[in-house]
Amino acid sequence: MSIADRLATLSASLPAEVTLVAVSKTKPASAIQEAYAAGHRHFGENRVQELIEKAPQFPKDVVWHFIGHLQTKKVKQIAAHASVIHSIDSEKLLVEVNKRAAEHNRVIDCLVQVHIAEESTKFGFSVEEATTLLTGTLPATLPNVRITGLMGMATFTNNQEQVANEFAVLAGLFNHLKSLRQTGYDMQVLSMGMSGDYKLAIQQSSTMIRIGTAIFGSRG
Numbered sequence: 158m159s160i161a162d163r164l165a166t167l168s169a170s171l172p173a174e175v176t177l178v179a180v181s182k183t184k185p186a187s188a189i190q191e192a193y194a195a196g197h198r199h200f201g202e203n204r205v206q207e208l209i210e211k212a213p214q215f216p217k218d219v220v221w222h223f224i225g226h227l228q229t230k231k232v233k234q235i236a237a238h239a240s241v242i243h244s245i246d247s248e249k250l251l252v253e254v255n256k257r258a259a260e261h262n263r264v265i266d267c268l269v270q271v272h273i274a275e276e277s278t279k280f281g282f283s284v285e286e287a288t289t290l291l292t293g294t295l296p297a298t299l300p301n302v303r304i305t306g307l308m309g310m311a312t313f314t315n316n317q318e319q320v321a322n323e324f325a326v327l328a329g330l331f332n333h334l335k336s337l338r339q340t341g342y343d344m345q346v347l348s349m350g351m352s353g354d355y356k357l358a359i360q361q362s363s364t365m366i367r368i369g370t371a372i373f374g375s376r377g
């Protein structure tokens with residue numbers, strides 16, 4: 158199947174409220190072009206260098222999602238390109254995104270990354286830390302970031318029950334924060350689910366899935 162065919166089949170299978178981010182990391186611009194020509198606009202990259210090389214090659218209507226770990230010192234490089242940053246994992250990073258977005262007169266949508274997996278290698282706040290940040294006074298003081306939701310990655314395992322439970326933890330936090338209705342954030346986006354686990358994520362009320370291999374093929 159072609160990239161366009163895989164996109165069409167996948168899109169048709171998703172509930173209307175779920176946004177599909179096509180994760181184009183490691184893939185050439187020609188692969189993105191194929192998806193773009195088929196009408197797709199949301200693309201995800203996880204490396205600063207790749208994003209800044211690819212983004213200028215595409216029209217402005219592409220919505221670039223930065224999904225990888227982001228070093229504070231590199232925010233400056235992506236501030237003109239990224240529309241959504243999924244990987245806010247420190248207060249310092251959030252403050253820096255606000256500063257650099259302001260330099261470009263932009264507002265960047267930010268998702269707070271929460272560590273829900275068993276593996277210790279994955280980045281993100283704990284549930285408690287994320288709650289502290291979001292219910293604190295800082296977010297409302299940052300006019301050039303809009304905190305629109307949460308992102309999480311489940312453990313890489315075949316244990317479906319475990320994956321579902323981890324997604325449920327993130328969904329629970331999302332709903333809790335939403336119910337608090339604080340002014341510093343607006344919980345709209347629950348970014349969870351990749352090629353191997355997006356169906357479970359959607360069952361746990363994901364609103365945004367990040368899909369690479371199921372669209373573009375394996376990364377070799």
Ligand SMILES: *Cc1c(COP(=O)(O)O)cnc(C)c1O
Pocket residue numbers: 180182203224225350351352353367368369370371
């Ligand atoms: C690579 C990546 C994805 C996509 O993974 P696939 O298994 O190829 O769908 C999603 N989210 C993040 C954060 C990634 O780094």
